[in-house]
Amino acid sequence: MTPAAAEEAAERRVLGWWGRPGGDWVAQGRQFWGLYARELLKTFRNPWVIVITLVQPFMWLAFFGASFENVPLAELKQLLCGLSNPGCQAAVTSYVQFLLPGVLATSMLSIGMFGAMSTIQDKRFGFMKRILLTPTSRATVYLAKALGAATRGLVQIPVMIAAAYAFGVTISAPAWMWGGWIAGLALLGIGFSALFLAITASSTDWQTPGVIANFITMPLMFASGALFPTANYPSWMQTIAEGNPVTYAALLGRDVVVYHTFSAVDLGYLALFAAAILLIGTIVASRYLKAE
Amino acid sequence: MTLAAIDATGLTKVYGRLTAVDHVDLKVSAGGVFGLLGPNGAGKTTIIKLLTGLSDITEGSAYVAGFDVRRQPMHAKQRIGWVAAEVILDDDLSAWENLWLQAQLQRISGWTDRARSLLRYFDLDDRRSDRVGGFSTGMRKKLEIALALLHQPEVIFMDEPTIGLDANTRRMLWEMIRGVNREFQVTVLLTSHYIEEADALCDHVAIIDHGRFVAQGTPDELKARVRAEFIELETRPPLAEAELLALPGVQSARSQGSGWLLRVASADETLAAILTRVDPRTIHRVNVERPSLESVFIDLTGSRIDSTAGEVPDYRKFYANLRRAQR
Ligand SMILES: Nc1ncnc2c1ncn2[C@@H]1O[C@H](COP(=O)(O)OP(=O)(O)OP(=O)(O)O)[C@@H](O)[C@H]1O
Ligand SMILES: [Mg+2]
Numbered sequence: 001m002t003p004a005a006a007e008e009a010a011e012r013r014v015l016g017w018w019g020r021p022g023g024d025w026v027a028q029g030r031q032f033w034g035l036y037a038r039e040l041l042k043t044f045r046n047p048w049v050i051v052i053t054l055v056q057p058f059m060w061l062a063f064f065g066a067s068f069e070n071v072p073l074a075e076l077k078q079l080l081c082g083l084s085n086p087g088c089q090a091a092v093t094s095y096v097q098f099l100l101p102g103v104l105a106t107s108m109l110s111i112g113m114f115g116a117m118s119t120i121q122d123k124r125f126g127f128m129k130r131i132l133l134t135p136t137s138r139a140t141v142y143l144a145k146a147l148g149a150a151t152r153g154l155v156q157i158p159v160m161i162a163a164a165y166a167f168g169v170t171i172s173a174p175a176w177m178w179g180g181w182i183a184g185l186a187l188l189g190i191g192f193s194a195l196f197l198a199i200t201a202s203s204t205d206w207q208t209p210g211v212i213a214n215f216i217t218m219p220l221m222f223a224s225g226a227l228f229p230t231a232n233y234p235s236w237m238q239t240i241a242e243g244n245p246v247t248y249a250a251l252l253g254r255d256v257v258v259y260h261t262f263s264a265v266d267l268g269y270l271a272l273f274a275a276a277i278l279l280i281g282t283i284v285a286s287r288y289l290k291a292e
Numbered sequence: 293m294t295l296a297a298i299d300a301t302g303l304t305k306v307y308g309r310l311t312a313v314d315h316v317d318l319k320v321s322a323g324g325v326f327g328l329l330g331p332n333g334a335g336k337t338t339i340i341k342l343l344t345g346l347s348d349i350t351e352g353s354a355y356v357a358g359f360d361v362r363r364q365p366m367h368a369k370q371r372i373g374w375v376a377a378e379v380i381l382d383d384d385l386s387a388w389e390n391l392w393l394q395a396q397l398q399r400i401s402g403w404t405d406r407a408r409s410l411l412r413y414f415d416l417d418d419r420r421s422d423r424v425g426g427f428s429t430g431m432r433k434k435l436e437i438a439l440a441l442l443h444q445p446e447v448i449f450m451d452e453p454t455i456g457l458d459a460n461t462r463r464m465l466w467e468m469i470r471g472v473n474r475e476f477q478v479t480v481l482l483t484s485h486y487i488e489e490a491d492a493l494c495d496h497v498a499i500i501d502h503g504r505f506v507a508q509g510t511p512d513e514l515k516a517r518v519r520a521e522f523i524e525l526e527t528r529p530p531l532a533e534a535e536l537l538a539l540p541g542v543q544s545a546r547s548q549g550s551g552w553l554l555r556v557a558s559a560d561e562t563l564a565a566i567l568t569r570v571d572p573r574t575i576h577r578v579n580v581e582r583p584s585l586e587s588v589f590i591d592l593t594g595s596r597i598d599s600t601a602g603e604v605p606d607y608r609k610f611y612a613n614l615r616r617a618q619r
Contacts, residue, residue, distance in 0.1 A: 134369055
């Protein structure tokens, strides 16, 4: 072997089969895992995060559920289902039951904000420099942050379902339907945290995620079928709701919880949403993710 | 094979209308401790950012550990370590977890033995499971150097390694940097605006001002270059230039703020003359600068590197960073 070839071979061993850092999936996987584990460690070491994660779902259901408590069930059924929908009227047993899928869908909206804030914190304290001074690509950093934030948000799901159970919601649909619904929520969470991170990739300002959260969260929460039936909306809001992924996650869940049916189309829409945002976000972040 | 550890040609960085680094040629041979010495805002940190690929090069080329920083940044990044001026660690993680993360990011295998011996070398092995947030400033600095050494880099960049540290810790760190350079056979490029630091620590020094190298060489070479000594003199009312040039041994006089900077053959001789010829009650300030890296800088630029005026905002910046980092 010539010295040059020997050196190249040694290089291969260090850098992986493709001989190019960034070309080796195993090596990138380690970088991803390191950053992803860091996100989770940091989050769940903070006792407040745990307390809020556990308490918030109960508060949501308690306050929202209580807001219709004095409405007689017959009137509530008419309000939620409309007059001409006897199937729905038969299935709805309480506002909490109707609400649970919607509350879970909207709670996925806010998790992106935490990922964006932790990224900005890393930029301001210089930790992003420490990361980017290693052979870690911006795309890897982005994916680890987005999935880290989504994972943090997903912890709410089992807690919320347990809370709903405590409020009297029955879990009679088959397990695979529940699994499919939770997968849909996960996709929604990944999509939104990826969206937030892509928008704030070049920002170093603490205030940005909050401003964007207000800007995105409010319209997407109300212009969806998450909290109220869309049939009562004006047509322009119905149009927004029809494209809004929050609606699909809410309807997917409502099918499972209220009607014990499953819509693969809704799940497919959410998968498409998550994949598209992740792809676009990765491209944006590898160009615009700032170190400081 | 003695490949240059760092080889930059015409390195330039422009921020808007400001040229922070202006066509700098930098060659650092492998194995030594190289110092970039200059006042605040000279462009030291910017040079490190350019060489580590953190900031885009406006013009020129840079090779670090044999790799083109622009074309093969990932290869270069595998071979460099970095120690920040403001100490950047993850305070929520333990020392060992910080090392673990660094190993994942550098994608090195079999790192645990090296991590253990580094912790032992830096006297941190009994604190490895403790959260870094509770470490003292010196311990944090040591851990940061351990992180920089974990993947056996060829070059380590240290930006103002001793800024904000007390005199004892600073001296300890000088020892440590020299030890690291020797024992881990790693080239060190550090920046500083402390004259004594560059003098005591570096084999080779480049003096930088306004983004340009004004002189380069070993500390002894640089000092030998200035044959003269300097007297800074401020009187009220100010003296005329002709009066000053008439003093024995004065080679030139340059106005400096509200006073004068005299280049003299022998400071003692001229000082004696000043005290007899100038009314001592009018002397507001007098300062003698013996041959040192400071006098080299004074000779070349007419201003000081280590001005006390510069220290104040600098420390404030440092502590602000530190507080930010420790939050
Ligand atoms: N991101 C930036 N945008 C605009 N100007 C910048 C930026 N970074 C540095 N500069 C400017 O470039 C010049 C050199 O800055 P640099 O931080 O390299 O100085 P330094 O020698 O490290 O100083 P110090 O001793 O204070 O750390 C300064 O005038 C600074 O204002
Ligand atoms: Mg600096």
